[in-house]
Amino acid sequence: MFKPVQLLADWLTYAVFGLGQNTLAGGAVNFFVFDTIKIFILLAGIIFAVSVIRTFLPPSKIREIILKKSRFSGHLWAAGLGIITPFCTCSAIPLFLGFVQTGIPLGVTFSFLVASPMINEVALVMLFGMFGVKIALLYAVSGYIIAVISGLIIGKLDLEHLLEGFDLSKRIQNVAFGTDMPWAERFSFAREYTLDILKTVWPYVLIGIGIGAWIHGYVPENFLARWAGADKWYAVPLATLVGIPLYSNAAGVIPLVSALTEKGVALGTTLAFMMAVTGLSLPEFLILRRVMKIKLLFIFFGIVGAGIMFTGFLFNYVMK
Amino acid sequence: MKRIQVLGMGCAKCGKLYAAAECAAKELGIEYEMQKIADMSKIADMGVMMTPALAINGAVKFAGRIPSTEELKKIISGTK
Numbered sequence: 230m231f232k233p234v235q236l237l238a239d240w241l242t243y244a245v246f247g248l249g250q251n252t253l254a255g256g257a258v259n260f261f262v263f264d265t266i267k268i269f270i271l272l273a274g275i276i277f278a279v280s281v282i283r284t285f286l287p288p289s290k291i292r293e294i295i296l297k298k299s300r301f302s303g304h305l306w307a308a309g310l311g312i313i314t315p316f317c318t319c320s321a322i323p324l325f326l327g328f329v330q331t332g333i334p335l336g337v338t339f340s341f342l343v344a345s346p347m348i349n350e351v352a353l354v355m356l357f358g359m360f361g362v363k364i365a366l367l368y369a370v371s372g373y374i375i376a377v378i379s380g381l382i383i384g385k386l387d388l389e390h391l392l393e394g395f396d397l398s399k400r401i402q403n404v405a406f407g408t409d410m411p412w413a414e415r416f417s418f419a420r421e422y423t424l425d426i427l428k429t430v431w432p433y434v435l436i437g438i439g440i441g442a443w444i445h446g447y448v449p450e451n452f453l454a455r456w457a458g459a460d461k462w463y464a465v466p467l468a469t470l471v472g473i474p475l476y477s478n479a480a481g482v483i484p485l486v487s488a489l490t491e492k493g494v495a496l497g498t499t500l501a502f503m504m505a506v507t508g509l510s511l512p513e514f515l516i517l518r519r520v521m522k523i524k525l526l527f528i529f530f531g532i533v534g535a536g537i538m539f540t541g542f543l544f545n546y547v548m549k
Numbered sequence: 550m551k552r553i554q555v556l557g558m559g560c561a562k563c564g565k566l567y568a569a570a571e572c573a574a575k576e577l578g579i580e581y582e583m584q585k586i587a588d589m590s591k592i593a594d595m596g597v598m599m600t601p602a603l604a605i606n607g608a609v610k611f612a613g614r615i616p617s618t619e620e621l622k623k624i625i626s627g628t629k
Contacts, residue, residue, distance in 0.1 A: 289596065
């Protein structure tokens with residue numbers, strides 16, 4: 230599928246830049262050019278397609294769908310619909326209130342809140358582009374299961390008393406707007422949104438792929454296996470912790486991690502790291518503090534973090 | 550007199566929408582009044598789950614994006 234891109238990358242590296250085919254620099258530059266072009270094509274195509282789908286499913290529509298489900302299937306739907314909803318930290322509160330105050334159970338709301346940032350189209354495209362379809366699916370399925378289970382646990386714990394800052398007993402109307410629009414408008418919305426995302430992520434993608442290409446070309450094979458191989462118990466928790474403050478930089482982190490995996494970091498550790506980057510975010514933690522007590526936030530982070538680490542250990546164990 | 554309300558809890562995009570909406574209203578040459586709604590309960594009450602959002606005289610027109618000035622002019626003047 231990306232053969233023409235490879236030909237273009239070969240031509241640029243060897244003919245235009247005049248680098249030797251079997252030199253380290255040639256390999257690194259070729260890798261950089263090919264991956265950059267491939268990733269941008271994928272990002273533009275997929276984000277555009279997802280954005281068009283989104284015009285049919287604004288949050289009010291999603292809320293309507295979830296409200297009609299029973300409690301258990303509510304979790305499955307909430308996590309699934311969370312995948313296609315873009316997550317922005319500044320919208321977290323209105324979204325949270327909009328769910329909880331129309332009668333969606335707290336646990337179901339959390340299933341949505343976990344899936345939405347963790348499984349997003351930018352992370353999936355980067356994973357698909359750098360690791361291939363198998364790892365991207367593995368990531369999406371694990372993330373989905375973590376979202377459903379975290380929500381189920383929080384629901385079972387009956388933590389409504391840990392909400393604060395708003396009137397929980399108050400019910401608001403499920404107002405829907407913005408679902409009916411002509412196709413031209415859907416496309417212009419999708420174009421706007423795609424450009425917006427590309428404008429934000431392009432420097433991270435370039436830097437990430439750049440450093441990745443350097444590691445790919447210059448760091449010896451299995452260099453990291455001694456410290457971060459599958460047999461190192463501390464690798465997964467450490468990767469999860471390091472991932473927390475890197476929120477919103479999935480675009481830059483994934484190419485880097487892809488290069489590190491090649492040099493001996495175990496797959497489970499890699500998955501845990503990426504899930505921590507997207508799923509556990511400090512800004513989100515801080516903003517959600519306005520509607521929930523700190524104890525609930527720690528429970529939420531603890532459960533999702535445990536799920537992420539479990540996934541990491543599981544894959545390291547299975548792949549060993 | 551049109552009341553142009555920008556809903557958002559103070560993110561960067563809310564500021565952008567506020568400026569763009571005010572600019573569109575000026576270009577239209579109508580009488581208007583800008584209003585910021587940053588109270589989370591009020592935003593939720595109005596049915597908005599994605600910010601920034603824009604309402605004219607209390608009726609929400611769109612949420613979660615920043616349209617072009619041309620589109621904003623249409624929305625504010627009520628032709629759209």
